[in-house]
Amino acid sequence: MIETVSSPEALCRLDAASLAEAYKAGRLSPVEVTQACLARAEEINPRLNAFTFIDHEGALAAAKASEARWGRGEPHSDADGIPTTLKDIVWVKDWHVRYGSLTTSDALYEDDAPAVRLLREHGVVFIGQTTMPEFGWKAVTDSPAFGITRNPHDLSKTPGGSSGGAAAAAAAGAGVFHLGTDGGGSIRIPAAFCGISGLKPTFGRVPAYPASAFGTVAHIGPMARSTADVMAMLKIMSGRDLRDWHQCAGILPPLQLTSMALNGLKIGYWRQPPVGQVDTEVASIIDSRIAQLAAAGAEITPFELPGDDLLALFHAHWFTGAAARLAALPEDRLERIDPGLLEIAREGAAMNAIQLVQAQVRRADFGAAMDAALVKHDFILSPGTTIPAFEAGAEQPAESGLKRWTEWAGFSFPINLSQQPAAVTPCGTTKAGLPVAMQVIGARGADSRVLSLAAALEDMFAG
Structure with a gap:
C-alpha cells in the first residue's frame, strides 16, 4: 500500500x-x-x-x-x-x-x-x-x-x-x-x-x-x-496489426513475469564482442556479477558468437537502409542532413543487389546459429555496452581511434540481426558514477523469460 x-x-x-x-x-x-x-x-x-x-x-x-x-x-x-x-x-x-x-x-x-x-x-x-x-x-x-x-x-x-x-x-x-x-x-x-x-x-x-x-x-x-x-x-x-506484414501470423507466448530460480540455469557468458574491446572497469563489474550468479547455482559457460565479420554484415543492412531513407528526400534537402548519416548512406548506395542478397543469406545463417545456441543455453548474458557513457555530442569517444558508433556497440547490433529478445538491467557504476548494465538474451518468443531473469537480476544487484 x-x-x-x-x-x-x-x-x-x-x-x-x-x-x-x-x-x-x-x-x-x-x-x-x-x-x-x-x-x-x-x-x-x-x-x-x-x-x-x-x-x-x-x-x-x-x-x-x-x-x-x-x-x-x-x-x-x-x-x-x-x-x-x-x-x-x-x-x-x-x-x-x-x-x-x-x-x-x-x-x-x-x-x-x-x-x-x-x-x-x-x-x-x-x-x-x-x-x-x-x-x-x-x-x-x-x-x-x-x-x-x-x-x-x-x-x-x-x-x-x-x-x-x-x-x-x-x-x-x-x-x-x-x-x-x-x-x-x-x-x-x-x-x-x-x-x-x-x-x-x-x-x-x-x-x-x-x-x-x-x-x-x-x-x-x-x-x-x-x-x-x-x-x-x-x-x-504488443499485438497483431494487419498493417505490419512483417509480423508472424502465429501467436507468440503470453507475457507474464514469473519467479526465476537461478540454480541450475544454463547461461552462456558472452564476454568478447565481435568488434572492439571492453572497457576494463565495465569488464570487472560484469565479471563480478557473473560470479554472483555462479555462486547462486547458475551453470556458467563461455559463449562466442557464431559467424564472422558481423560488423560488415550489419553495415550491409544498416548502410543500405540509410541509403533508402535518404533516397526518398529531394536532392536539395540533403545539405541539411547530419554529415555522418550522409556518409553511411553513400556507402550503402554503392552496394549492389548481389551483395545485399548475399548479406541476407549470411544473416539467415547467423540467425539460425543463434537459435541453435539458445536451445543449448537458457540464456546468454553479456555486458550491456562495451564502454560507459562518453562525451555528449560525439559519435564515439575522443581519441578512441574508432570510426563509427557500431565499433563500440558490439554487444548490441548482432542481436538485431538475429531478432532475439534482449533486455538490459543496471548492475553497478563506474568509479566516476556512470551506470553499467548487464544484457539478458533469450530465444525468440521468450520475452517473458528474459524479463523474468532481468527482474531477478535487478533484485540481486540492488541488494
Whole structure:
C-alpha cells in the first residue's frame, strides 16, 4: 500500500503498479500525477534536452478522461492514466513527427502508429515526445533539428541513442513508460548508459507501421525505470496489426513475469564482442556479477558468437537502409542532413543487389546459429555496452581511434540481426558514477523469460 506521497518528485518516481493501486483506491488522481510529470519534464528539459515537445493540453485532457474512468470503476486497463513518452519516430495523431531532422514536414499526423494506438486504447497519458538522432541512424542522441541530449548522471556525457531522450526522461523521472526503437542497440544502449531498464522484444512482438527503412533489424520496445514497468508496458503495446506484414501470423507466448530460480540455469557468458574491446572497469563489474550468479547455482559457460565479420554484415543492412531513407528526400534537402548519416548512406548506395542478397543469406545463417545456441543455453548474458557513457555530442569517444558508433556497440547490433529478445538491467557504476548494465538474451518468443531473469537480476544487484 502506498503511503502519502510527500513531494512532486516522489510522485514522479512511482511505478505503474503503485499508481494503478492508488488510482483505484482514490488516493491519487491521474491529473495530479500527470501535472507532476509535466512539471518535471519542463524542469529537466533545459538541462537534458530530452523532449522535442511537451503536450500540456493533450496530456491534461487525457488525464481528466482517465480520472473519470477510474472514478466510475471502468479504467481501460491497469495502465490507464500512466504518464508515457513517445520517441520522435512513431506516428502520433495530431502531433508533429520530425525524426530529428530538418528535412521532414511540420504537418500534423492524422493517424497513430500501431504501438501508439495500442497504448492509447489502454488509457495511457502521452506527456511528450522524446529526442533522437536524425532518422535514428546512430547510438548517441544529437540531431540537426533539436541539438544535443545529455545524460542525467553527468551532463557532459551522452545518454546514448537513438532512444536517448526516452532514457534521459525515464532516469530523470519525467514519465513512467517510454516508447523506444532499437535497430542496432537503440533501446539497450541508452538504457545502459542512463541506468534504467529496456527491452528489444522478439521481432514482431510489437507491431510497426510504416515499415522502417532499416528493415527487419528495427524493433519497437519499452523503456522504464524498472523491469516490472517494462513488462507492464510491453503487455499493452504488443499485438497483431494487419498493417505490419512483417509480423508472424502465429501467436507468440503470453507475457507474464514469473519467479526465476537461478540454480541450475544454463547461461552462456558472452564476454568478447565481435568488434572492439571492453572497457576494463565495465569488464570487472560484469565479471563480478557473473560470479554472483555462479555462486547462486547458475551453470556458467563461455559463449562466442557464431559467424564472422558481423560488423560488415550489419553495415550491409544498416548502410543500405540509410541509403533508402535518404533516397526518398529531394536532392536539395540533403545539405541539411547530419554529415555522418550522409556518409553511411553513400556507402550503402554503392552496394549492389548481389551483395545485399548475399548479406541476407549470411544473416539467415547467423540467425539460425543463434537459435541453435539458445536451445543449448537458457540464456546468454553479456555486458550491456562495451564502454560507459562518453562525451555528449560525439559519435564515439575522443581519441578512441574508432570510426563509427557500431565499433563500440558490439554487444548490441548482432542481436538485431538475429531478432532475439534482449533486455538490459543496471548492475553497478563506474568509479566516476556512470551506470553499467548487464544484457539478458533469450530465444525468440521468450520475452517473458528474459524479463523474468532481468527482474531477478535487478533484485540481486540492488541488494
